[in-house]
Amino acid sequence: MKNIFTIDTEDWFHANYEDGLFQNDAAVKSTVEENTEVYLEALERNNATATFFVLGFVAEQHPNLVRKIAQAGHEVASHGYGHQLVYKQSPEAFREDIQRSKKLLEDITGKAVLGYRAPSWSITEESLWALAILQEEGFVYDSSIFPFKNFLYGISGAPRFPFPAVQYHPEATNLLEIPPSTVRVPGMNIPFSGGFYFRALPYPFIHMFAKQVNREGHPVVFYLHPREIDPQQPRLKLSKRDALIHYYGIGACRRKMEHMLRDFACQSMAEYVNQKR
Numbered sequence: 001m002k003n004i005f006t007i008d009t010e011d012w013f014h015a016n017y018e019d020g021l022f023q024n025d026a027a028v029k030s031t032v033e034e035n036t037e038v039y040l041e042a043l044e045r046n047n048a049t050a051t052f053f054v055l056g057f058v059a060e061q062h063p064n065l066v067r068k069i070a071q072a073g074h075e076v077a078s079h080g081y082g083h084q085l086v087y088k089q090s091p092e093a094f095r096e097d098i099q100r101s102k103k104l105l106e107d108i109t110g111k112a113v114l115g116y117r118a119p120s121w122s123i124t125e126e127s128l129w130a131l132a133i134l135q136e137e138g139f140v141y142d143s144s145i146f147p148f149k150n151f152l153y154g155i156s157g158a159p160r161f162p163f164p165a166v167q168y169h170p171e172a173t174n175l176l177e178i179p180p181s182t183v184r185v186p187g188m189n190i191p192f193s194g195g196f197y198f199r200a201l202p203y204p205f206i207h208m209f210a211k212q213v214n215r216e217g218h219p220v221v222f223y224l225h226p227r228e229i230d231p232q233q234p235r236l237k238l239s240k241r242d243a244l245i246h247y248y249g250i251g252a253c254r255r256k257m258e259h260m261l262r263d264f265a266c267q268s269m270a271e272y273v274n275q276k277r
């Protein structure tokens with residue numbers, strides 16, 4: 001079974017722990033190109049494809065990177081434009097943000113953008129209206145509802161495997177929701193397949209949990225960010241808790257990512273969606 005690898009393609013300073021943490025600023029030293037290259041090389045070596053949810057701000061600054069991703073046969077999908085939490089935006093501002101990012105990416109690649117992932121999984125109980133807007137704006141799938149709730153995101157009890165988004169909004173009749181992977185233990189879902197959880201867990205656990213998801217008949221949805229394999233990146237001024245979440249395990253993440261790509265065949269979300277249809 002092929003699994004799904006996704007990379008939220010944004011810069012080292014795109015984080016949502018507190019308001020005003022950073023300003024989108026083209027003058028800040030960017031690391032997104034060199035770090036994304038690491039993923040492109042690893043994917044090529046392992047004969048795998050992936051979905052790059054590219055932030056509109058990054059696409060504007062680095063159009064050649066977006067072209068390179070598409071030319072290598074990967075899917076370019078949308079991570080919105082400005083990396084603002086969906087539940088802190090008005091529906092009107094959200095619509096403008098996703099229109100702007102979708103058009104930017106489509107103009108660069110000449111290909112339709114099919115999928116969206118919200119910054120910090122910010123489609124929650126408070127922002128389910130976003131699902132109807134995504135469908136209206138021409139998206140085919142969304143990957144923004146985390147079936148595990150914490151201080152920043154998630155809907156507890158949300159489905160663990162791909163499901164019709166109409167389950168959460170009556171107007172999202174044609175949108176497929178593809179959640180990140182979790183394993184089920186009595187009473188709760190445990191995340192493991194990306195971000196902090198992937199960095200914090202020893203690789204044998206990630207391997208075991210991924211195999212468990214495959215045994216349940218589903219692809220694992222892995223997700224990482226360009227910055228997560230870069231111990232040399234500039235540091236944000238964060239609280240202790242947020243710094244732990246943002247930087248824990250950065251040193252070993254590249255090796256684990258490469259190990260994962262060797263052990264698990266991966267493809268893009270669009271390829272998965274096409275096979276499912």
Ligand SMILES: [Zn+2]
Nearest residue numbers: 008010119120
């Ligand atoms: Zn992001």
